[in-house]
Amino acid sequence: MKKILIMLLVLVLVISMLGCSQQETATEANDVKVLGVVMPNATHGFLGESIKHAEAATKLYAEEYGFEYQFLTSAESSEQNNQLDTLINQKVDCIVLWPHNGDELRSGAQNVMEAGIPLIVYDRLIDGFEPTMEVMGDxxxxxxxxxxxxxxxxxxxxxxxxxxxxxxxxxxxxxxxxxxxxxxxxxxxxxxxxxxxxxxxxxxxxxxxxxxxxxxxxxxxxxxxxxxxxxxxxxxxxxxxxxxxxxxxxxxxxxxxxxxxGRRENLDTFKPIKEQYGIDQVTYLFSPTMVRDAVEYGAKILNGEEFSGLYLIDTMKIDASNEADFRKSDIYKIRYESGL
The missing domain is CATH 3.40.50.2300 (Response regulator)
Structure with a gap:
């Protein structure tokens, strides 16, 4: 009889320990932070390249910092607002937003801030609205x-x-x-x-x-x-x-x-267009790789760092005088030699 009671007590103890272990595992899973990245879909080459770099950066930083992510694209502002509502309901921990149009995303962005979720707005700003941080080209x-x-x-x-x-x-x-x-x-x-x-x-x-x-x-x-x-x-x-x-x-x-x-396709036309049509060209750097900065700030916020205000990404002039040198720059190599 005593042996049976001892066995029953051991069984109860084991079950109790398993329950605690499962509860701890669930708690640990719930502690994993989530980054939401919301972008327009690829309507032209720049956006297509930007999406590839944003996805690559999100995956890279998720592995580095140990967070999960939701990567969403959309065809219009109303769809983007719905995506923001979904992320709010999922209680994600930070959102990087590239708005289709700032005015049409103001209410959705405000809902994010009211839910206490840090919000980084990239590229297209929202007039009359102050998110956690703004990241954009100058x-x-x-x-x-x-x-x-x-x-x-x-x-x-x-x-x-x-x-x-x-x-x-x-x-x-x-x-x-x-x-x-x-x-x-x-x-x-x-x-x-x-x-x-x-x-x-x-x-x-x-x-x-x-x-x-x-x-x-x-x-x-x-x-x-x-x-x-x-x-x-x-x-x-x-x-x-x-x-x-x-x-x-x-x-x-x-x-x-x-x-x-500063696209390679344009740089390739500088010389032939000048020779055949007498037209000089100049372009100002605005790389699709810049979106990586916005994603990185989101990752750092999840990691406990604090940011606020406007972060401007520098530009540079590229014409016939420095086009060859620009092709040797790190910015150019990251864009065209990273395998994306």
Whole structure:
């Protein structure tokens, strides 16, 4: 009888210990932090590259810091708001958000902050809203430096009078607005922006818009255009496509095309476009690898570090004078030789 009682007590003790062990395991599992990364889907090359780098960085830091993650993309703002609601309900520990459009994501972002979840907003800011942290390229400086570049390039023409140019923007987010504002701050008052276009960051759209302008404008109006100020390297290529296809009566006198990105595909056109069409090019660095910085800040927040305010990622001018040197830089190598 005593042996039976002892065996029963041992069995109860074992079951109790197993229960505690399972409870501890569950508790430990629940203690694993989760990072949510919310991005637009790939509507153009820059976003496609950015998504690859964001996914790679998220996986890398998850392994390094020991957290789990949810990586979400979407086609529009309403879907992105729904994704934020889902992450809030899942009680994730930090969110990195690349908004489709800041104004349309304000309520979703506010819900994140009200839920006590640290929020890092990347690239496209939300006007009138203060997240935990903002990470972005220095768009205003890009605009400023573009204005200064055009001032120097057309110094003699500006001294004599007006210089007509075109502007091709990306969309209606804060990014092109900041670039336009920076340009207006530094550009000579004798620059006349004949027409502005919103391209949706699409090469084909920019080509169509430029072709329409060339076929619908007078010879005098076309020949007066001296430069094209664009907000994206893919857009530059669309404009150049239209110029190369033009066979109308006007003699084109476009001497300079500006872009943003520092893409290899654009650098490859610098020499042939100059030789065949007499058009110089300059682009300002805005790499898809920059999104890695935003993900890294999210990882560090999960690791207990604290950040706040705006973090601007530096840009640089790339034209024929330094294009070869730029190809040797670490930024270029990470973008094109990392195997992504």
């Amino acid at each position: 768009n205003f400086t890009i605009g400023e430096e573009t204005g200064e570049y055009l001032n120097n390039y057309f110094a003699s023409e500006l001294a004599e009078g007006k210089v007509h140019i075109l502007e091709f923007k990306g969309d209606n987010s804060t990014v092109p607005q900041q670039r336009s504002d920076g340009f207006q701050k530094t550009a000579d008052e004798n620059f006349v922006i004949v027409q502005q276009f919103s391209t949706g960051w699409q090469r084909a759209v920019a080509q169509e818009q430029m072709e329409t302008l060339l076929t619908s404008s007078s010879v005098e109006e076309i020949e007066a255009i001296k430069a094209v100020f664009t907000h994206d390297d893919e857009v530059v290529l669309g404009v150049l496509d239209a110029i190369m296809n033009y066979n109308g009566p006007a003699t084109l006198d476009i001497r300079l095309a500006t872009g943003v990105g």
